[in-house]
Amino acid sequence: MSSTNMMATFRLKQDYIKLKQNPIPNILAEPNPADILEWFFVLIGPKDTPYEGGMYLGKLIFPSEFPFKPPSIYMITPTGRFETDTPLCLSVSDFHPETWNPAWTLSSVLIGLLSFLLESTVGSVDMSDEKRRKLVVESFKFNLNNSNFCQLFPELVQVAQDELDSREAHQVGHTASDLEEDDELEPYSPLIGVLPHICFVVGLLALPFMLKYVWK
Template sequence: MDFETKYNVKSPAVKRLMREACELKEPTEEYWAHPVDDNLFEWHFTVQGPPATDFEGGVYHGRILFPTEYPMKPPNIIILTPNGRFETNKKICLSISGHHPETWQPSWSIRTALLALIAFMPTPGNGTIGSLDYTPEERQMLAHKSRMLECPNCGKIVEQLLPSVIKPPAQEEFSLITQIALKVEEQPSVEVKDEERQPSDDEKVRLRVGLSRLIPPSEMQTQPQHSTIGIVSNASGSYKNWLIWFLVGAIIFLIYRRLFLM
């Protein structure tokens, strides 16, 4: 694809997307993404269902629509494969998507968004836009069926992920975790409504233990000590903040798994 002759290469969005297209040229065992035909502002992607969840073994295909202001504004993400967590052919509501521009960070990338999407899949929908709460059995059935689906533009989606190809995560993915942590810590305290569910003591313990196991030792040495204290203290906040930390832990797990377990 000769994007240089079609687009203004001086545009920040074009420069950024061309760079990311080059970085994501080769697939990994977890995700694949590429511009559709000659349209740099529409991409198709495929992600692997997170292991040890209802989505394990599934492969999920979708679209990413980028605004001309990218990366200053977030993309919109649309899932095309029936999955039981997100509605198909509808812009989904996530902190990394166009529904929440206030949480988007320009330093985040397509790779960051795909890793976050994988981490979001096993979380509760809680009635957000484009969310579904199917039963585990229904999700497992859809995961099995997903391996047989094809995209008119991309072909058989299961063939887009190559288990033998492993790309190390970029520094931006570690920066994502730090940025989310700082953003949560900077939020002013608000009165929590009675109907908001608070994490139980058991959940708090599992969160602390899970994060301590998932963060690589080298990262633990380089991170300030107060970051761990901040994680524990914020876990006792609202359910929304607790869910954010759960997602952070899931993203850390994906990065750690690719760095140390392959």
């Protein structure tokens, strides 16, 4: 192992200890057990935001020169904010090495990323808040089918499944209520469809009597 790689490993282990001692609200992160330079993280949408409750999986790739060079940052779960599976252009990523500060830690990078997620002026995907809220539900489905999410964040797996079941049940209940309201507002009668035909037949039957009356 090179000296730079040893330094990166030592620093990331220290950052991991600090992260466990001082957890960041709405953020979880775990290293790849086979490669400490590769990390996976989950951003949990803060309350009172379009992302509220959503779970967004992402990945950090640290260079062997870390902390003197910044990591690459990728989003895996669609957020409606950033492109997925492509390096993000952020001041805390390797897209802008000139803005990188070696004093920044793993926690600094993740906090900065969450801030960028919530800012309305940053990001390459332009979506409405309503569409982002729909992606909250989709995030649960997406993550439950992702092996890294299930293996590294088992404490979130059941939470994601419960949230998915709850929101889908709420949606089904809401749809059923709408249908009931429509039925109340517009009651249906089977006579409505055949009424024109009845009128036509009655008119034909009455026609001879009308002609007889007119002839007289």
